Amino acid sequence: MHSDQGSVYTSYSYQEAIKRKSITMSMSRKGTPADNACIESFHASLKSETIYLDGLKNESTSIIIQTVVDYISYYNKNRIQQKLDYRFPIEYRQAAV
Incomplete structure (x- = not known):
């Protein structure tokens, strides 16, 4: 899953939920939409x-x-x-x- 570095996507609870579902996470660089x-x-x-x-x-x-x-x-x-x-x-x- 790809996202920006918004607070929702970088939060501990979100990151843990992603890991539990075995989803690979990637994020764009900060401030570069x-x-x-x-x-x-x-x-x-x-x-x-x-x-x-x-x-x-x-x-x-x-x-x-x-x-x-x-x-x-x-x-x-x-x-x-x-x-x-x-x-x-x-x-x-x-x-x-």
Whole structure:
């Protein structure tokens, strides 16, 4: 899992939870959001196309989780990406394999 060096990701409890699940953690350099540009872009799209657009700021955790799960599926299977030669991410990945 890759993240920035925010306090949530560097906290002891988060690090322990990651270890328990045998997840390898990597972090971008401090103060360099360009290191994580792809995910920063994804998060911006997720927020602008769901949370803010649909007014979900005050919804329950379960609604937010389902919204994120649905958006990830949409993003990978139905959202054309200019940077991927106007293909869907899943289509681009399959062509690369």
